[in-house]
Amino acid sequence: MDFNNWTLLAGSRPQARVAEVGQRMLAWNVPPSQLVHIPEHWLVYPEPEASIHYLLGLLYMGFFVVACLGNGLVIWVFSTAKSLQTPSNIFVVNLAICDFVMMLKTPIFIYNSFARGYATGHIGCQIFAFMGSLSGIGAGMTNACIAYDRYTTIAKPFDGKLTRTKALFMVACIWAYTIPWGILPLVEVWGRFVPEGFLTSCTFDYLLDTFDNHLFVAVIFTFSYVIPMSLIIYYYSQIVSHVVSHEKALREQARKMNVESLRSNQNQQSTSVEIRIAKAAITVCFLFVASWTPYAVLALIGAFGNQALLTPGVTMIPACACKFVACVDPYVYAISHPRYRIELQKRLPWLAIKESANESQSTTTETSAAPPASTPTANT
Template sequence: MGFPNWTVPADPQARVMQQIDTSFRRTGWNVAPEDLIHIPDHWQQYPAPDKSLHLLLGMLYVFLWLAAMIGNGLVLWIFSTAKSLRTPSNMFVVNLAFCDFIMFFVMPIFVYNSFDQGFSAGWLACQIYAMVGSFSGIGAGMTNACIAYDRFNTITRPFDGKISRPKALVMIIFVWIYTTPWAVLPMFEIWGRFMPEGFLTACSFDYLTRDFDTKLFVGAIFTMSYIVPMSAIIYFYSQIVSKVFSHEKALREQAKKMNVESLRANQQQKNETAELRIAKAALTVCFLFVASWTPYAVLALIGAFGDQSLLTPGVSMIPALACKVVSCIDPYVYAISHPKYRIELQKRLPWLAINEPADDKSTATEASLPQSASVPT
């Protein structure tokens, strides 16, 4: 298998000079000769990142690793073992938490590389890191689309729109089948390939080689892993918001005909209207997806079709960091805001002092709409 255009740009004497004169070091100066062929020429033209930047990123990723493993681990544990939470809809939440969990499961590779300032874990570790990242990242995006579809059905068709357990299972299996080619094909270089990113501590798919196959791969993965789930999420959540606004408008018009202020009970106890809560939840979900994957999408498109001089080693690390941060936030958006989850958490870990009321009574508006319309589940 070949590595087109991935050659050693500096002659051996120049590389020896880099070992002696630290001010002359370029990215890849400490890579073993047998691994140097895997480092794209593009990164080798830049000065090596400062040791302090490697250490800072390494420590930051340790913190993110702890936050994500605890948050997603709690979601997997409680949603899988609590009877009240084992619903078809929550199967998608568990799958999302699993995607985020395995993304951080390989994080020690990045941390090890960072503390050793480079490509220390080797080529195989790089491949494993990138493959797991493809599985978890694309899987999470498609799971987000499934969650949006589930809520859309539940809210727009409250009597017959609930997804059954077999259907939810089939959708989850489809997510993993859909995701598999984008992780396996580059792994074996059947189509596309994986490569180290700017600091040589993380790896992703190749977006720097300017041949037709690579450009086609970048265009395909951009469409299938970004445009498709993004379009689904925006469509379904926009329909949810539209449905809730229509419902609220109908309530106000009916109240006006009956010459009453509102048809909703306990109106004075509400801090915000139902449509505002739904709009905020929908916007949060869309924002998280955009924040997570837009940087990678832009990076890949610039690398394959634009001005590669814009892609410095530092810039290439921003998308990876964005994905990791969002994976830490996901369990809080989708699960910790769920009242039944908080109740279970309170029962099993009372020292957290959550103080969730045992009887989470819904308001009149929430009774007229499915609970998933007001609570991210």
């Protein structure tokens, strides 16, 4: 069938066509039966050059390999190493699972890119968007739980240690919170999943101009972005405030006692390791905020702003940012988590990782007693 000669029928929705000689529009190679699933907004844009599709496809291939390798190692090592099987690290594994799921959908994008369009059709689009919804919202709430864990460990060390049961319950709550936001648009009870940009990726429909869809965008924006980001900011701001106040009190006490520091060398070493772990957690959470903020802004513009600002190329920027963060997350832990590095060194010596066993042992990740008030720790 020759799709190049489709025309705009009077009184019907726009259909893909050739606007000028030699210029194809987006969805030029999409069968008419599939066009109903594509927002009209994208059908007025010209088809990008084939090299753009191929470049994005190669980029996503790189994302896929790097993210699956990194997150796969995190899931394997944290799940099987006894020294890392702590309640707090259940959240680390859950975050790696979310990032891993996010990258498992990239073969759909890669296939679409090399086919230059909506090649996997409506079914592929629904799978892609459903996996993206679960992994994205799940990662956000997992980061919020990690922030809560750091807060309770550092700011309230005597209020009770996080147990394995509590951590598993919190993970179950994360998925109970997340799954409805994937199912509702999947079955089109509220919202729907549609292709976006170059029609090679899919997400929830933020372009449909109806009251129900505007309400859906506002609600999912609140539950998937505002709530986890607010929790992350609150808990880490409390940690910073606590540490600053605590260090100030130590300095004042040391000055009164006419000594340089109240900390022993062992406590200083332990605190240094814990600060590295806390920095890793803060970095991961910052990456989440940085990666999903562009997508949140894009959705709000599509639903409530000037849709003309949303060109196909613009929408690919936040999509790539999210995939990039899913690649970076596990390597942040590889760089900053001493016990994880020790385990990698034992299991994969050819990686040539050099980590001091003494430094790893100084980490108070799984101490049986509550940490002393004079030494804030991060429970990872």
